Amino acid sequence: MEKIVNIIGAGLSGCEAAYQLAKRNIKVKLYEKKTIERNPVQKLDYFAELVCSNTLRSTDFKNAVGTLKDEMRLFDSLIIKAAEFAQIPAGGSLAVDRDVFSKYITDKMHENKNIEVIEQEFKEIDPNQITLIASGPLTSEDLQTEIAKLIGQDYFYFFDAVAPIITKDSINMEIAFRKNRYEKGETQDYINCPMNREEYELFYNELVNAQLAPVHLESEKNLKYFEGCMPVEVMAKRGFDTLTYGPLKPAGLRNLDGTNNFAVVQLRQDNAADDLYNFVGFQTNLTWPEQKRVFRLIPGLENAEFVRYGVMHQNNFINSPTVLNEFNQLKTNNNIFFAGQITGVEGYVESTSSGIIAAINIARMLEGKELQKFPKDTVMGGLQNYIISTDSKNFQPMKANWSIVENLEIKSKIRKEEKKELYSKRSINSMNEFIKKL
Ligand SMILES: Cc1cc2nc3c(=O)[nH]c(=O)nc-3n(C[C@H](O)[C@H](O)[C@H](O)COP(=O)(O)OP(=O)(O)OC[C@H]3O[C@@H](n4cnc5c(N)ncnc54)[C@H](O)[C@@H]3O)c2cc1C
The missing domain is CATH 2.40.30 (Elongation Factor Tu (Ef-tu); domain 3)
Structure with a gap:
């Protein structure tokens, strides 16, 4: 079988997944519609646009999102490299010049011989082609209908109105x-x-x-x-x-x-x-x-x-606990994967990390290898576990935080900061071990 993967959406998760697949010598067709028609919050023609704040949040490893970025560095994350390239001073946060950041990623997509960029709106999902849906919280209307048809209307959400x-x-x-x-x-x-x-x-x-x-x-x-x-x-x-x-x-x-x-x-x-x-x-x-x-x-x-x-806006996401397995793959069709905010993770960094999970498993599937579940004691694995195992009736998108990472039993009483440090060290050790096995 020729190794081609369709990726819908050149956002944060789609570009990261395209990079990870291309690196593994897999051909990617990357579909993006923004140069034809932008959504109401997009302002740039570049891919992987940061539509609101220009920060990838804390760099402190004691913070779950800080450790998440460290885990992603272990996978040579393109988005983290772009952020470091475009970094501007912001105390303890990884803030970026948004134009430099998105241009860096767009150039990498266009330059890569394994990635064909197709600037059009993707409207029909072929269930026989390997496809990664990474169309984000503001998925175009036709594709929304197509996804709802694929997974069932009741499992696809259109709006979000939640308190913090x-x-x-x-x-x-x-x-x-x-x-x-x-x-x-x-x-x-x-x-x-x-x-x-x-x-x-x-x-x-x-x-x-x-x-x-x-x-x-x-x-x-x-x-x-x-x-x-x-x-x-x-x-x-x-x-x-x-x-x-x-x-x-x-x-x-x-x-x-x-x-x-x-x-x-x-x-x-x-x-x-x-x-x-x-x-x-x-x-x-x-x-x-x-x-x-x-x-x-x-x-x-x-x-x-x-x-x-809290949010009150269009936020397309699927009921992952019902429809996805631990590899970001649709339970009812092995060819279809999801990544990014649409899976119910929330935030720039979280969305990107879910692109890594999907890409690694798509690559393994194409190479005839067993798909791999990310360890639950890492932030990536904890988030993944959250989106597939939370109560499906009350499913709400989630950011990185230590409460979704496997509990670490600590007998003696220690300070909160020390506990976070232990969680972080355990995550990185566990991810290093996991990568050795891949
Ligand atoms: C208004 C808003 C503000 C946000 N602010 C923040 C914030 O400040 N900080 C934060 O961490 N997170 C924020 N988020 C949440 C989330 O982190 C971002 O939306 C993030 O960009 C999600 O990454 P993604 O890869 O899932 O999707 P995106 O980065 O949105 O990428 C999806 C891409 O798919 C394209 N696309 C959609 N439909 C089609 C189609 N049919 N064919 C081809 N291409 C298509 C889109 O044009 C887009 O480029 C915000 C979300 C919204 C909606």
């Missing part, structure tokens, strides 16, 4: 307290962040003036979809007190010493392991940096670590 999610251990429990409203129920499940009037005023003023994400819910179709879940900032703009009669209502949530609050933000458990919490009633369209800045003003959340920011 943070790690439990980043909540300051010296300020926040556990209680259900009016203490209903046997256990106290909610974590509450109390505000006095001054604190609320500060939060309120920053919220109503915060910067919004570029994609608004302008189409009628979207507005209708979202009418039931108004963004917290839109609600706030209706008046100073609106939130205190809505999601920040203090009634039934007195402090443990019996004193009253002016407003209370509630956090609800988000996963079975009980290490992630979401903000109750906080659907939001603020940019990601603004969410971090404004929501950290809430007392008790000054060091909140976000594993997922």
